[in-house]
Amino acid sequence: MQRCLLDLCDRVAWRMRRDKVSAQGIHAYIRYGDFSHMGQQRLLREPMANGLHLFKTAWKLIETWRDCMKSVRLLGITVSRLLPAPEQTPLFHKERKMLTLQKTLDVLQHRYGTGVWTRASLLSVNFKNRSSGFHFDHE
Numbered sequence: 001m002q003r004c005l006l007d008l009c010d011r012v013a014w015r016m017r018r019d020k021v022s023a024q025g026i027h028a029y030i031r032y033g034d035f036s037h038m039g040q041q042r043l044l045r046e047p048m049a050n051g052l053h054l055f056k057t058a059w060k061l062i063e064t065w066r067d068c069m070k071s072v073r074l075l076g077i078t079v080s081r082l083l084p085a086p087e088q089t090p091l092f093h094k095e096r097k098m099l100t101l102q103k104t105l106d107v108l109q110h111r112y113g114t115g116v117w118t119r120a121s122l123l124s125v126n127f128k129n130r131s132s133g134f135h136f137d138h139e
Helices: 002-018 051-065 093-112
Strands: 021-032 037-048 072-084
Touching: 002 021, 002 051, 002 072, 002 093, 021 051, 037 051, 037 072, 051 072
Parallel strands: none
Antiparallel strands: 021 037, 021 072
16 A cells, blocks of 8 residues: 555656645545545645655555555545745755755656656565576575
8 A cells, every 4th residue: 555655646746846836735545445435634834746755644644544454445645735836945955965856857757758767665576586507496
């Protein structure tokens, strides 16, 4: 669920940055296999258009009321109270570096398409058995 939600938040954040807006409200939604559903929203202190920040806020909302005994059918995220994105440079060095990286990734995504980059945590890794010569080590 976390990987799916992080991917959704990155996509929403990309569209907000592309349209030069920031969100001040976030709504997280979950629908279970039996079609029961739950949703909650929160207003943010300051507007944001960062996928990781959106994910952390949305996951906190979902984690408080999700039912671990039910299978999940749908996850959703909605942003609201859209405001023009500020062009202010962040004060701290780490935030400036993250903003530079985010702008670079946005340029790549705009030029080459949506799937040009992904977070390492969203990759599915399959480990293969190690082999030596023609036989596997465990044989």
